[in-house]
Amino acid sequence: MTAAAHGPLPAPFLRAVEALIPASRRFDDPLSTLAFGTDASFYRLIPKLVIRVETEAEVVTLLQLAGEHAVPVTFRAAGTSLSGQAISDSVLIVLGDQWNGREIRNDGEQIRLQPGVIGAQANAWLAPLGRKIGPDPASINAAKIGGIVANNSSGMCCGTAQNTYHTLAGMRLVLADGTVLDSEDADSITRFRQSHAALLEQLAALGRATRADMPLSSRIRHKYRLKNTTGLSLNALVDYDDPLDILTHLMVGSEGILGFISAVTYDTVPEYPHRASALIVFPDVDTCCRAVPVLKQQPVSAVELLDRRSLRSVQDQPGMPDWVPGLSDGACALLIESRAAAETLLQEQLQGIRQALAAFAVEKQVDFSTDAAVNEQLWAIRKGTFPAVGAVRPTGTTVIIEDVTFPVEQLADGVRGLLTLFDKHGYDEAIIFGHALEGNLHFVFTQGFDDPAQVQRYEAFMGDVAKLVAEDFGGALKAEHGTGRNMAPFVELEWGRDAYQLMWKIKRLLDPAGILNPDVVLSEDPRIHLKHLKPLPAANEIVDKCIECGFCEPVCPSRGLTLTPRQRIVVWRDIQAKRRDGAGATALWNDYLYRGIDSCAATGLCAQRCPVGINTGDLVRELRAEQARHTGTADRLADHFSGALAATRVTLRGATTAQKLLGGERLQTLSKGLRQLSGERIPMWTPAMPQATSLPRHQPLSAGQRPRVVYLAACVSRTMGPSLSDPEQVPLIDKTRALLEKAGFEVVFPEDLDSLCCGQPFASKGYPEQGDRKRDQLAAALLKASRDGEDPIYCDTSPCTLRLTEGPLDKRLKLYDPVKFIREHLYSRLTFSPLDTSVAVHVTCSTQHLGESAGLLDIARRCAREVVVPEGIHCCGFAGDKGFTTPELNAHALRDLHDTVRHCDEGISTSRTCEIGLSHHGGIDYHGLVYLVDRATTAV
Template sequence: MLTPAAYDVTGLARELRGNLRGTVGDDTRSRALYAADGSNYRDVPDVVVVPADQDDLATAVRLTAAAGAPVTLRGGGTSMAGNAIGGVVIDASRHVNRILGIDREARTAIVEPGVVLTHLLAAARPYGLAFGADPSSGSRATLGGMIANNACGAHSVAWGTTADNVRSLDVLLADGTRCTFDAGLAGSAEEVARYREGFAGRGGAEGELHRRLQGFVDRNELIIRRRFGQFTRQISGYALHRLLPGNGYDVAGLLCGSEGGFAATLQATVALTPLPAAKVLCVLGFADSISSADCVPVVLRHGPLTMESINLDLVERLPSEVRDAAVEAGLPAGQAWLLVEMGGEDEASAAVAARKMLEELRDSGSPASASLVTDPGAQSVLWRCRTDAAGLATRRADGAEAWGGWEDAAVPPERLGDYLRGLDEVLGQHGLSGASYGHFGEGCMHMRIDFDLLSRRGLATYRDFVEQATDLVVSLGGSVSGEHGDGRARSELLARMYGEDGVRLLTEMKDIWDPRRVMNPGVIVDPLPVDAGIRHDGPAKDRKLLTVFAYADDNHDFAQAQRRCVGIGKCRQTSGGVMCPSYQVTREELHSTRGRAHLLWEMLEGDLVTDGWRSTEVRDALDLCLSCKGCQSDCPVNVDMATYKAEFTHHHYARRPWARPLSHWSMGWLPVWSRIASRAPRIVNKVTKSALVKRLGGIAEQREVPAFAEQSFTDWFVARGNSQPSQDAMAGRRGAEGQGGEVPGGEVGGGKGRVVLWPDTFTNYLAPEIGRAAVEVLEAAGYEVVLPEKPVCCGLTWVSTGQLGMAKTVMERSLRALAPHLAAGTPIVGLEPSCTAALRQDAPELLEGSKLAVAAAASTYTFAEFLDQAEWKPPQVGGEALVQTHCHQHAVLGFDADRSVMAAAGIKAVVPDAGCCGLAGNFGFERDHYEVSKAVGERVLLPAVREADEQTAIVADGFSCRTQITHGTTRHPLHLAQLLADALDRDE
């Protein structure tokens, strides 16, 4: 492999800092953050640059190239083939991301390389336009990255690849020349000839480049015609055929897919496609993927907008509620499915087109079952099965790991069935399996395979497999890359695909553009072996750390848990969802779930981040993690950063209590301080208003400390005259872990039996009115409400501050208090979602092997869950409610029951796509986190509350959510229990 000559890294970093307004990082943390992308590879960069604007980007490229250093341009960092790692990484996504204009008449947009696809789509939608290439990673993929890899997406079968939709590119060459290249001329041979001559006649470096390009084409036209551009998804190598006169001398098209190896994109003019007036989705079910592939030519004759495949392996890995919703939305019986979208002037004409396609499919003898889906909501549910596939495929159904490395080969669509048959044979020869999905309309299949990338033997098998799979693809006239580019995963394979003559052409083209080999060296030309630099083949895999959490789903292995993050980057989206709230406001890689996961991995790897659990780099990366758990549900591979943060924090401060932040003592021990405060709440409330107390507690001075109630909920409950189960009544009853017998069954008190109401710290000491409302509702529903005999706590505040030893002690004591009720099968109802989630999930993971923890998790319900299954007709509240779902409820418990109960009560629930409220327990109270907390709240939630009609109820079951809303607006949110109790009172 040819590489740039050695260069002075320290000197270059100093020069970049002196000439850029953006940031330049050659520190450990910056380099660790960018050592990996969405692939299997790791290459620690020398320097990371985040330019401030387009001119800064150009300066960074010019200075880096002039120093002889490798220039690695990076967009969203989601490249799956190792296309954008190593050297000097220049990240354009944070600042060089403006949409500079949209021309409705010309149907074009001018964008900078850091523009995220979904942002462009949102800007174009009011004009009835869209960008034709739409990969499933569009919520974080940048236009610059899409141009570099010639991204395709689901609709490219109708609207073309990125290269087909680029009109011109403003670029910077390695020698510092700034110029513009167009997409070529659609005209006669004579017109194209004059067009070429015009460029060749220019002076300077630009004219010389055009003359060399045209001479290259004239010398090699025959072989280019025979080897390149044979079908739409032949993405591998350079698109040399774009330069042919018959293609209008399309230099911009050549740059697309060059993976940053020719020039740096500074700005692009792209074409926008008119959206169809209506779309219907036809879902075809098959017994297997091969039979679905065999019907592709028939479907293509009907001009579908898209034809995407998924299989049962992936559907079974979806969350159960999504899987059930997909069946309800129209997923027919089968083991494999094609999602075929048809467009039309209206829904009726789109449906007619779909029925014609189905009719011919039946006539062809296809065994497909089918459903026609017209409802947009149902279509969205079905599309989620496909868009989450890349993440879902990283784990087999039995939990074993699966990887990219052979994830996007393509063949001409009519050969797809043959390819799948041959691929099954090659997989079988090596004892491998994988979940597949992809763009069947263009013969491209994505796949994650259960390679063993952790051993020498496994890597040898990996290499043998990709070589045999390459030969199979080549024999069918296919391409080793059909979408994601070659990168490090496939560049070495180009010799098998194009032969010696073809590789010679690629090398000559590289030399025309980049003779010093500084632009993303080692990609396409001069490649490293495909099995070199594998990220997982390092010390991290052998580090078996002693952890407090069990990580049962990851083979009790913290390193395997960290391998969940494969760089998909969904946590970098800013267009909705819970994950990742801090990234959504800072837009820094450091504050994404992926960034934190990469630093944790580097901590395990140990050669860059060397301090293990004591690492300040990891500590600082985790600092702005709100522990919202949004990643656990929103991340397709279920990365659980809240748990990893708690684990790390526990070890980081082990045997160093003095080093902990003050807030760990003030808010981490809130249950203890609350119990003490309840003895003299008036005095405590006066004291906590002082600036000194806030300062000593690490609390932001802008925050108002919530007032402790003058009477706790448990005190009210006892004073009300409720009789708790006595010690005598409990004696001799057989309980869990061998203690106790049975609580008398049948109707006790209430006609439907007894229910334990969990008196969490927030409800008990800070919001007892919610507990009182819940008692009223549960009794109205026919239940006798009881409380645990002794004080209980879920331990959450100690978990979130990484004091896991104390958390376990508190949990164990509380579960022992519950033992008689658990033995009797008495349900437990939680009012605070975070505490309910802790009982449902954290307790079993921290107390592995505890029968009480397992029993409590199975017996614990949210307030809405319990009412939803109680066969009780709630009072008619009516009206509209703006509902903020607690992020722990979103991640662990779900919201369906709440919707059901509110609908039964006549409440129209409006749930804004706000994600986390931003307070997140202790996070938003902490002095150093106030600004981020406020920014998270102001992103969606607080403006939505302010804009809500006064008659609209504001509902938030979580104490943090209610507090953030109260601090940020004039509204006072309610718990669902309060809404229902108020209606009961009105009915009386």
């Protein structure tokens, strides 16, 4: 590593960067550098400067500056990397928002992607065409294309044939000297052949020499018959003779040490719609592993091995087969999946697979099933293994997941060898699972690094693993997670001196100044894997199990504005550690108040993506409670809630009067000025601000025979009507009651409705006691109104429904959000006729938590000709009243909404407050779901 990485960054470099990159995209403060100093690995480096880049031109100039001033740089996409390849103690270059371009070609046979595209999003674009990209890493819902290519990531179904290396159709890259090459652009190729003729000739010469060296070329071909990401992709030198092809394929798996990948074109692969899965448990490891080569000859798409330890780690989880706890100690299982383009073909394949396995002794099995629920249950076993270990690890330790490859014919010996090493080094909790068809095994164990003895144990263990895999079996120490820092000291052991020196020649040829991601893949420090180990100190039981993988980040509305859930946890851990050590944490804490706490939507979508189920919003609410200083005010509001709502209506009426007198544009300007003068304490007014509405007039109960429904109108529905500019002026309460009555229901309201509240406004602000009191009061009122649970309860706002269902709700209460009630009670009572309209659908966070996302879309498609779900918007960021008090969060979360929905006629949702922000930033009017359903239905 150059001297610049250890000392301050050169002043001329910093001045040039300041002239190039706006201050809003440069970060050198302690909180930001700490937040970005972690990836999914067990290493941490704190960068001196973090730069968010938005254009290729910025990358070009930054690389030129880095080369001129000898400043090391590291590129980062999502940071889900497991081997420490996405961190730096120098300059970290992070992808911004403007790297999400795609071009679909030839009916999906190819797709060109920029590096900021999340892998799952690429597959979502291809799905209607029956295609997908080849790589399928477990992190595909968070990992970005830049990292997938740079690590040559694979996965359960990808194998070796469908990884990036083998499905690469083209690449646009930036070399260390700032030169851009687009392998699909003839002019770019011509310019590059002229400007870099010497480099191309040296690559061609390396290729010729490598192919002529029979022992070396044979070793390379052998290594890449296996699943292998250790070191650089030397197979490029034996698979291709054109130096341009060599160069682009060397970039695959190079982990940022050879250049920047600006775009990649994939040859896509089929995504077959018909699938079946089976779980076969064999009596021992030998029998299980002997079945793998047999299966490799069959039409299977995935074969996952699970040893007895991994099965034991999940055997008590909900949904597991009841016979799993009774399996023998030596049992070993294969989870098998087969896919086909047609159901008849699938059944033929399954019959062939059964016949191929008929000779093997089986202890237990779940036979092949095409039932989606059964398939989901079986794959939950496999997917639950890693988090199961993470959830039970001692606080302060980390979870390490390694992945190695054994030759398939020696898989059983490899498994036994790993089990022996677990016992030798005392890793009693370690489990083994993996992609058996390729001999690719993952093993997971917990490790502490807080004392020298633990570090020594880890060092001895990894040394034994390296010898076992690389020397004894000729396998790969890294199959798909990338070499990173973790295996850099072992690359020569695995490859031998000649291949290792060849890798260094390539590195020095393409990065002569050594500025690109030093100490990753190739390092001259034999102990680099034991340095910069990440601390995971206890911080709070809510988040202590966090493994900092980053799976949560794509759904966070504050991502790119302040902090993500992973970063909130990282910084909070550091604050707590500093406080315990007596170190100064005041400055960090003061910065954290806004960036970590105030700007968090606390909607808990992160928990849905987290492997161990952590809801960072719970931590934030707890911290808000610790800072809450107005308990008396909260008590008064809770005790006089109807008065608070009355005051809200008065305020809204005043705002509407001002809008009529001043006009929307002048009022918005005035509101912005008043907010600034108040130190941003006065809420922001926008033209989407609702008018006041009132409680519905009481109607006496009829003596008829119509079924009753208790209508719980949320406090926002009872106070906030449509905006003044909205063509739809019927309040939600009136529209909902009319729809329910059209369906033949008698609508009943709870007594003293205006005093009732689910408690969410109190709980989200750090007053859980008052929130629980209001929730309990509401539950009692609902029980009475529903005649002890005889009648269903319709709640018109999904966040309120979620709040009630997450608490200790009386089992007699039958509570429905709008989506579930419409699906279960109105489908049979109303006739749906799709309208000739285009509708944008916002699936609220609470709707996702309630499991009603698909149901909402189904209703929308019954009502409208076109249904649009904006990409990448998982949470609107309005978060109750955050849209009023922290409007920048709402604006940031919806920054791309307008371009997506501007051609739509209207938007729908199930939360009135969300609809305010959506209408303002989307440029179309958003309404409650019932408005659309009412227009599209008639009574049966």
